[in-house]
Amino acid sequence: GDSVTQMEGPVTLSEEAFLTINCTYTATGYPSLFWYVQYPGEGLQLLLKATKADDKGSNKGFEATYRKETTSFHLEKGSVQVSDSAVYFCALSDRGADGLTFGKGTHLIIQP
Amino acid sequence: DAGITQSPRHKVTETGTPVTLRCHQTENHRYMYWYRQDPGHGLRLIHYSYGVKDTDKGEVSDGYSVSRSKTEDFLLTLESATSSQTSVYFCAIRDGGSQETQYFGPGTRLLVL
Numbered sequence: 001g002d003s004v005t006q007m008e009g010p011v012t013l014s015e016e017a018f019l020t021i022n023c024t025y026t027a028t029g030y031p032s033l034f035w036y037v038q039y040p041g042e043g044l045q046l047l048l049k050a051t052k053a054d055d056k057g058s059n060k061g062f063e064a065t066y067r068k069e070t071t072s073f074h075l076e077k078g079s080v081q082v083s084d085s086a087v088y089f090c091a092l093s094d095r096g097a098d099g100l101t102f103g104k105g106t107h108l109i110i111q112p
Numbered sequence: 113d114a115g116i117t118q119s120p121r122h123k124v125t126e127t128g129t130p131v132t133l134r135c136h137q138t139e140n141h142r143y144m145y146w147y148r149q150d151p152g153h154g155l156r157l158i159h160y161s162y163g164v165k166d167t168d169k170g171e172v173s174d175g176y177s178v179s180r181s182k183t184e185d186f187l188l189t190l191e192s193a194t195s196s197q198t199s200v201y202f203c204a205i206r207d208g209g210s211q212e213t214q215y216f217g218p219g220t221r222l223l224v225l
Contacts, residue, residue, distance in 0.1 A: 008152075032212050043202060044155075044216040051212075089154060093212040099145050099157035099170055099204075100214055 002027045006090045006103035013080055014111055021075040021106045023064075023090035031092040033057075033066055033073040034100065038087045047075075047088070085110045115139045116217035118203050124223045131190040133220050135203030137183075143206035144186040145214065146170075146178065148199040155202065161186055193224045 006023045013019060025031065032051045036044040048057030053068035064075045073090060090103040115138035125131050135144060143162055147155040147170075157170030159178040167178050175197060179187045190197055203217040 004154075034213070036216075043218045046213060046215065049213060091155075093214075099147070099160055100155070102154035102156070104152060104154040 002031070002092060002094050002101040004090050004092055004101055004103035006088075007106050008104050010107040010109050012109045012111065015082055016079045017110075019075070019077040019080045019084075019108070021088055021090075021108070023073045023075065023103060025071050025073065025090075025092050027071075027092055027094045027101075029094045031094040033064070034091045034093070035062070035064055035073070035075050036089040036091060038089065038105070040086070044089065080108075080110050082110045082112055084108060116203060116205060116215065118201075118217040118220050120220060121218065122221045124225065125193050126225050127194055128192050131193050131222065131224075133188045133201055133203075133222070135186045135188070135217060137186075137205050139205070140183055141205040141207065142183075144180065145204040145206070146176075146186070146188045147202045147204065148172065148197075149202060149219075150199050158188065158201075190222075193222075195224050198222060198224045 003026045034049045035047040037047045038044050048059040050057040050066035056065045062077045064073050087105045087107050089105045091100040093100050117136045119134045145160040146158040149155045156172045158176050159170055161167045161180045177189045201220045204214040206214050
């Protein structure tokens with residue numbers, strides 16, 4: 001079946017550091033890929049998405065490129081801020097109406 | 113804002129009691145989902161609905177039932193709550209016009225004692 005693997009953390013960085021959160025997936029079809037962010041005490045917010053190979057999703061300075069050859073969708077940001085502290089989830093949608101398959105989430109902590 | 117509300121937002125109950133959680137949407141989306149979030153597991157699909165009275169099971173459906181008698185409401189029922197069902201429950205809708213993107217409600221934190 002489908003699966004998503006991501007580093008769980010916590011990942012601790014200093015403000016203005018470069019961020020990479022790795023995400024790899026296994027899917028039977030041609031999935032759409034998503035990154036969601038969850039701030040403390042809140043629900044999940046869509047951060048970015050990509051629906052086909054080589055697409056790049058971007059939002060709020062975050063980027064991720066759909067790499068079919070390496071089955072990856074790594075999240076990057078050039079300069080993180082304290083306000084980026086949150087839990088980040090990688091997810092895929094492979095079968096249309098069925099639900100999303102999520103990774104376990106990566107807890108990111110940014111220190112001033 | 114996808115117009116999704118969940119109620120209650122917090123609930124404490126005792127083992128063996130039935131519990132119903134409600135998800136309400138205001139934008140007439142066809143697809144609705146229930147997930148649970150647990151440490152070390154991410155989010156896992158419990159049940160989903162693809163229309164009024166049309167539902168199907170997800171990965172972790174045992175001990176849960178759902179109902180959807182009108183488009184805007186999707187109910188999740190724990191028939192007889194157990195401590196293993198202590199979790200945070202999220203409802204989501206799927207926006208059919210934006211390539212399978214799902215949008216999530218604020219969540220319900222459930223504690224089963």
